[in-house]
Amino acid sequence: MTGGLRGRLLAAFVLVAVPPVVLLTAAVTALLARSFAQSGDERLRGAIAAAFGQMDRQLRRSAAEVTAVAVEDLPQQRPDPRALTTLAQALGRNRALPALEIVDARDRVVSSRHWLAGFGLPEQDGLFPGDDTLRVERVNEGYGEAERLALMASRPSLLNGSPVLVRGGTFVDAEFLSELSELTGVRLALRDRVRRRWIAPPSSPLAAWTEPALAGAEARGEVMLGGTAFRFSAAPRHPDLWLVAALPRGELDRLTGLVRGVAFGLAAAALVGAALAAVLLSGRIARPVRELADQSRRVASGDLAAAVDATPGDEVGELARAFNAMTAELRTSRERLLQTERVAAWREMARRLAHELKNPLFPIQLSIETLRRAWNEPGGRERFAALFRESSDTVLEELQSLRRIIEEFSEFARMPRPELRPVDVGAIVEQVLALYQARAAGVRIEKDVAPEVGTVSADRALLARAVGNLVANALEAMPDGGTLRLRAAPAEGGVVLEVADTGPGLDEEQRTRLFTPYYTTKKGGTGLGLAIVQGIVSDHAGRIEVQSAPGEGTTFSLYLPRDPAAVVSSPPVRERSA
Numbered sequence: 001m002t003g004g005l006r007g008r009l010l011a012a013f014v015l016v017a018v019p020p021v022v023l024l025t026a027a028v029t030a031l032l033a034r035s036f037a038q039s040g041d042e043r044l045r046g047a048i049a050a051a052f053g054q055m056d057r058q059l060r061r062s063a064a065e066v067t068a069v070a071v072e073d074l075p076q077q078r079p080d081p082r083a084l085t086t087l088a089q090a091l092g093r094n095r096a097l098p099a100l101e102i103v104d105a106r107d108r109v110v111s112s113r114h115w116l117a118g119f120g121l122p123e124q125d126g127l128f129p130g131d132d133t134l135r136v137e138r139v140n141e142g143y144g145e146a147e148r149l150a151l152m153a154s155r156p157s158l159l160n161g162s163p164v165l166v167r168g169g170t171f172v173d174a175e176f177l178s179e180l181s182e183l184t185g186v187r188l189a190l191r192d193r194v195r196r197r198w199i200a201p202p203s204s205p206l207a208a209w210t211e212p213a214l215a216g217a218e219a220r221g222e223v224m225l226g227g228t229a230f231r232f233s234a235a236p237r238h239p240d241l242w243l244v245a246a247l248p249r250g251e252l253d254r255l256t257g258l259v260r261g262v263a264f265g266l267a268a269a270a271l272v273g274a275a276l277a278a279v280l281l282s283g284r285i286a287r288p289v290r291e292l293a294d295q296s297r298r299v300a301s302g303d304l305a306a307a308v309d310a311t312p313g314d315e316v317g318e319l320a321r322a323f324n325a326m327t328a329e330l331r332t333s334r335e336r337l338l339q340t341e342r343v344a345a346w347r348e349m350a351r352r353l354a355h356e357l358k359n360p361l362f363p364i365q366l367s368i369e370t371l372r373r374a375w376n377e378p379g380g381r382e383r384f385a386a387l388f389r390e391s392s393d394t395v396l397e398e399l400q401s402l403r404r405i406i407e408e409f410s411e412f413a414r415m416p417r418p419e420l421r422p423v424d425v426g427a428i429v430e431q432v433l434a435l436y437q438a439r440a441a442g443v444r445i446e447k448d449v450a451p452e453v454g455t456v457s458a459d460r461a462l463l464a465r466a467v468g469n470l471v472a473n474a475l476e477a478m479p480d481g482g483t484l485r486l487r488a489a490p491a492e493g494g495v496v497l498e499v500a501d502t503g504p505g506l507d508e509e510q511r512t513r514l515f516t517p518y519y520t521t522k523k524g525g526t527g528l529g530l531a532i533v534q535g536i537v538s539d540h541a542g543r544i545e546v547q548s549a550p551g552e553g554t555t556f557s558l559y560l561p562r563d564p565a566a567v568v569s570s571p572p573v574r575e576r577s578a
Helices: 003-076 081-093 173-183 250-301 315-376 379-414 425-439 458-478 508-513 530-540
Strands: 099-104 109-112 127-129 131-141 144-159 162-171 189-191 197-199 217-227 228-238 241-248 421-424 443-449 454-456 482-489 494-501 541-548 554-560 574-577
Touching: 003 081, 003 099, 003 144, 003 162, 003 173, 003 228, 003 241, 081 099, 081 109, 099 131, 099 144, 109 494, 131 162, 131 228, 162 173, 173 189, 173 443, 189 228, 250 315, 315 379, 421 458, 425 443, 425 458, 425 482, 425 494, 454 458, 454 554, 458 482, 458 494, 458 530, 458 541, 482 530, 508 541, 530 554
Parallel strands: 443 482, 541 574
Antiparallel strands: 099 109, 099 162, 127 131, 131 144, 144 162, 189 197, 189 241, 217 228, 228 241, 421 454, 482 494, 494 554, 541 554
């Protein structure tokens, strides 16, 4: 029972503590995962802002250098027309402008640092409508030409007295984006929506993104590229030119997984610690209840000396004090009951003994009075002689009956204490059946002794006598034949022996008085047989039960512990109706 109480306390702890911890851990993990995702988005937006800031700084520096070329450098130049092809190269190197060109009023290239082959040709730059700082410049590349995005500043000037336009700036190419990617720690690329191409480092996975959905003021989400999931954020430098920043989703997943593992590990450790505390607390809570249950079992087994240590100031202490008061009251009541039962038993015994003694004394009295009358009558000597033999036989017969009653009473009063030895229960059954086999004419005998019955610690002679008395009663209850059943089976801590008959059975009053000394339902019986059986069973710390009803036969059940010395006291006899 206390184990069940402790288990219920632990189960209550699990129901109360575990779900909130699990839910809280899951919520914290989800919150952290969301926070990491938001942090990743902020990191991507920060990288875009940093890239745009770097582009703006490059543009401002380029504008200042282009202004210096237009205002300071060109007006002082008087180049030979044959030296114009190298003019832009010299000026660009001096001003650290990778892209520099001089265009005349008819948009023809006068000189170019990055497109030497364009001398005298119309300018062929790609434009982004509404933003003249973004230009796709033709450049020399190997033995051919290519197009590269550049941030360009423009300033008017004079060359040899003729108006020209000076354009210069920095290329926004794979090298530029690689440097920014290393600086920000994210993958960066530019998407030219007009020309449907990417400007990205050679190893960038973003170049494999064929149709990015880029619109509005900002775009973000996730995309699968080359078998790898990326979280991206994008912002327009121009409606037709978007800067895209991306991070592999695996980095966020690994970080989230690490945090989730740590969180659940800490939660598990907390639960284990709390569970250990719950085990200790439940043990402390259940300990007085367990002690109370143990002492209750002692009381149930008949030991009314059981008591519980009462803890002051709590409900369990009040229960313990009530239990102790109850057992004290039970002890007092038992003493009163035993005293009352002793008086009642002696009165009943005296009444039965007086009745048994009165039966033979009355014929003795009549015989003596008859002899005295015959002796005192005139001429009655002859009649006295005739009556003497008959009366003396009656007196001797009744004296023999008195002697038998006294011997049975003496035997009942002097029942020997059992000498306990290991006794084979099956052998006892066989011994009793062999003894009463001759008296069982017309009675069918059924025997059922379980192999695992084994032995009990008992007095062999007394146990055989108890079983024999029950078998004798059963046979006497079936004068016209019937069935006698003997059964032996193991029970908790002992053995159960059953003797059953198919006789007329007993009513409730008979069952109640069945074990009272000198009470009998048989003609000529002394009423001591079952009282002796009860005494033997009680001396073996066992108990006897009877189950019977009129017309349904009677079954006596003897419970014998395997070790009577281990039993505190034997429970009382119980009668059960069928």
